[in-house]
Amino acid sequence: MNFRWLKLYLPRGLYGRAAMILILPVVTLQLVVSFVFIQRHFEDVTEQMTRTVSRELVLLIDTLAQSDKGGDMAGFMRLADSLEYTVVLGERPPQEDFRRWYDFSGLVVIRTLEQLVPSVRGVELPDNRKILVYAATAQGLATFEFDRLRVSATNPHQLLVNMVFFGGLMTLIAYVYLRNQLRPITRLAAAAEAFGRGRHVAYTPGGAIEVRSAGNAFLDMRARIERQIEQRTLMLSGVSHDLRTPLTRLKLGLSLLDHDDAEPLERDVEDMQRLLDEFLSFARGAHEGEPELTDPIQFVKSAVEDAARGGTNVTLGSVEGEGTIPLRVVGIKRALENLIGNGVRYGNAVRVSVRLSDKSLRIRVEDDGPGIPAEARSEAIKPFARLDPARNQNKGTGVGLGLSIAADVARAHGGVLRLGESEEMGGLCADIVIAR
Structure with a gap:
């Protein structure tokens, strides 16, 4: 059988599921x-x-039938008193049996009396203290009144009350202990989620042995990744310095040559400089700087204005929402510049829009170029991917790192880069989506 529908009604959080299991x-x-x-x-x-009471009622009814009017009624009354019954003759029976709606034992009493005492014409259970039984006798209709405790146990609800109370108390105590056991797991999950979004959260392993082992493994993994990032940054700093120096000497030497002879070589050097900058930008990764509270609306407006002042045909589209969100400003700016640069390289116009909601931040960059086919979009975000047949190459070539850098920045913020087709401009639509 398929029980997938049941998942819709199950709690999604760890505490909720633990409480349900408990x-x-x-x-x-x-x-x-x-x-x-x-x-x-x-x-x-x-x-x-009730069967015992029924036998007593049958005895009383038979005794009353054997007594003549005004005869041995005194003996009958003594018998009734000895059995602790109050008997009244001549009353009218009720139209129907009566009990309180929550008196479940009263159902059993009424059913048993009517089965075992055929002359019963009605039964009333007005409260927990007395019972009224109306029966037809030789002396007419008789009302038998006796104590309710003769047919029901004393305070039977106490067991249920105690069971519910102590069951709830033990459940609460168990949940408190269970919460203490779950807290290290939630702390580990929070630290892992923060690290996935590029933030460093202080974490100390605790809890059960298995949770401590997982926590220590996470700390070792985080330390290795941070060491690799630091080593890569130091290495690239040296590479940047070592390569820029000979490029500067080449530019100086070419400036001394004739203009006609030096112009092609100068373009080659400029291409080398640009390719080196892109390689270094990609190698630095998206973890530059610490996340800081940033107003993404003002940030995007400023980036678009800077690009427009630089001669780029870029405009600001729709702007929605307000507030701040933790961002690595350097990485987001680099990703946005790469997306805008790709748009003007393969198209003529670029439009940037931003939307900040309660759940996510979306930065959208659209162009009027040829776009990227749906089947090639997953390949396009890989480093050094070249999609020449799908893109216009008339405005220069790149090294296939622009989309990869943007995707890396989005992942460093716990988000994703989505590629699609612009409905209004007809070219590529690139969305950086970051959860809040």
């Missing part, structure tokens, strides 16, 4: 015990006690 068996056990208790106590015990 409470569900307790509630089920209480329901089973309650059912057995009601079945055995409220029905079997009540029926047995």
Whole structure:
């Protein structure tokens, strides 16, 4: 059988599921015990006690039938008093049996009396103290009044109350202990989620042995990744310095040559400089700087204005929302510049829009170029990917790192880069989506 629909009604959080695993068996056990208790106590015990009363009622009715009017009624009354019954003759029976709606044992009493005493014409159970039984006798209709405790056990609800109270108390105590065991897991999950979004959160392993092992493994993994990032940054700093120096000497030497002879070589050097900058930009990764609260609306407006002042045909589209969000400003700016640069390289116009909602930040860059086919979009975000057949190459070539850098920045913020087709401009639509 397919039980996938059941997942819609199950809690998604760890605390909710733990509470359900803890409470569900307790509630089920209480329901089973309650059912057995009601079945055995409220029905079997009540029926047995009512049978005894029924035999006494039959004896009283037979004794009353054998007594003549005004005859041995005194003997009958003495018998009734000895059996603790109050008998009244001549009253009218009720139109129907009466009990309180929650008096479940009263159902058993009425059913048993009517089965075992055929002359019964009605039964009333107005409260927990007395019972009124109306029966037809040789002396007319008689009302038999006796104590309710003769057919029902004393305070039978106490067991149910105690069971519910102590069951709830033990469940609460168990949940407190369970919460202490779950807290290290939630702390580990929070630290891992923060690290995935590029933030460093202080974390100390705790809890059970297995949780401590997972926490120590996470700390080792985080330390290795941070060391690799630091080593790569130091290495690239040296590479940048070592390569820029000979490029500067080449530019100086070419400046001394004739313009016609040096122009092609100068373009080659400029291409080398640009390619070196792109390689270094990609190698630095998206983890430059610490996240800081940033107004993404103002940030995008400023980036678009800077690009427009630089001669780029870029405009600001729709702007929605307000507020701040933790961002690595250097990485986001680099990703946005790469997306805008790709748009003007392969198209003529670029439009940037931003939307900040309660759940996410979306920065959209659209162009009027040829776009990227749907089947090639996953390949396009890979480093050094070249999609020449799908893109216009008339405005220079790149090294296939622009989209990869943007995707890396989005992942460093716990987000994603989505590629699609612009409905209004007809070219590529690139969305950087970051969860809040």
